[in-house]
Amino acid sequence: MPLRFSPSVRVTIGLMSLAMTLLLFMDLVLGVFPSQEKMQLQARQHLAESMSVQLATMLSQDDQRNIPAVVNELVKRNPDLRSIGVRMSSGELIASSANHLSSWTTHDSTEVGRSRFIVPMAPAARIGSPKDSRWGQIEFAFKPLDDSTLGSIFNTPSFKLIGLFGISAGVMYYIYLRRTFQHLDPSSAVPERVQMAFDALSEAVLVVDNQSRIVMANDTFVRLSREHREVLIGKDPSSFRWLTQSQSDEHDTPPWQECMNGKSAVHGNAYEALHDEDLRRLIVNCSPVLDARDAVRGCMVSFSDVTEIEEANQQLVVLMTELAHSKEQLQDQNVALQKLASSDPMTGALNRRAFFPLLEGMFNNARATHTPMSFVMCDIDKFKSINDVFGHPVGDKVIQKFSSIILRSVRDTDEVCRYGGEEFCIALGNTDVDQAMQFAERVRQTVETEVGFSLQLEGRPFITASFGVSSISHNAPSAAALIEQADQALYVSKNSGRNQCTIFAPEMAKQEEAEEKSADDATEERRAALKTRFQQEKDKLEKSGA
């Protein structure tokens, strides 16, 4: 995990570096700090001169015997000093420390005044003598000065001084900045209680300033971002690579900017937060933060995680689709069931129970709307003999063929019913009596030409049907009366030789009544005759008995 510093530490390091750079620059240009080398050279110079005075004094006092001992003692006591040699002007080395010859042999003129010092000698007694004004010289060999290792640099007083200054300044900067940043740090501008309240929210919440920089991020947003809170503060939410607008809902302007531009809330923008494989779907809502003068100070942005809800919605859509599909299947099955319950399984025509309510509805509607309506009753001629000659299975086929001819001849608005064994009836909506007659005649002809032929039997049987037609124009008071009228017309067709169509006429009703009456009268006559005969027989028996 990368090391993160607080803003106070970061600014402190910056200021410290700046101050130390400034000091180094001043030292370089103005020489503020004393040079250690210079001081060291001055010290060597003084040492060489004071020793020279001491040795010259000894020479002038002809105390030459003690000089080697003094020289060795001086070298021993000064660790910086390597050797001392006392050389006469003739070049003769009259006294020296133990190692002087080896350390003085190479003559490097650049080292004179640095690691080599030569102090001329002139005994006090002879000072001022022009001929022999110089006895010789005292040679001092010091350790080399050019010790420029890193350790020696760190060891210089100027470096130590700058370092000390830098550290103490840094400590002071840090203490000062921490106090100052408590007021200037945008994140600490949000009162602690407010921050705590935001942290308690399950929604991710940001507060941005009017430059779209984050000044507050609650705990949920910090978790969502997978960043440190300090890293988030001061950034524009649009700069986060992990936070993007949903492709389905892309806008040029981020919603918080749009909210601040319009000074009004912006709701429902779709965003996505993607970390590795983890994709969260978010809905962004923004509310502007206005000051007392109605100027925009910032914006409060909330991110609602709707990932689970969307997944549940998708599952719901799938379930709803399946449910709708099941409903459709159920409806189809219901229709099929209803059809089974309302139709005759052998022919597909309606059964009586389903047909009568429909007929009543059509009848009432026609009467109410003053539109025509007709009814046809039809029956296969001599059907009993078909059964007798060809057998019942062939009879069934004849019924099926007869019904299929009727069903394919009607319109969707018409209703066909298997009224009895080989008897069918048809309710024709919006059809007057002439049109109904044309319809019946058309079906009759088709039956005549197709049914017998369809049986594919030898000696092609001639199969026909008879038709009776009624219409509400004949003032039937009810649907049942309409059926009765068609039945009377059918009766006429049957009695008139079959294979024909007959329209109901009011006389048919009278004729039937008359027939019924004559039938009743005949019965009454027979009953009276029988009664008379019975009485006669009875009288006969009484007489013979008497």
Ligand SMILES: Nc1nc2c(ncn2[C@@H]2O[C@H](COP(=O)(O)OP(=O)(O)OP(=O)(O)O)[C@@H](O)[C@H]2O)c(=O)[nH]1
């Ligand atoms: N094969 C078969 N026969 C049936 C069916 N339903 C009724 N029948 C027979 O149809 C015959 C009807 O005959 P009837 O109504 O007496 O009269 P018909 O022979 O058609 O003569 P008309 O109607 O006077 O021309 C009866 O013999 C019934 O047994 C059925 O579903 N299949």
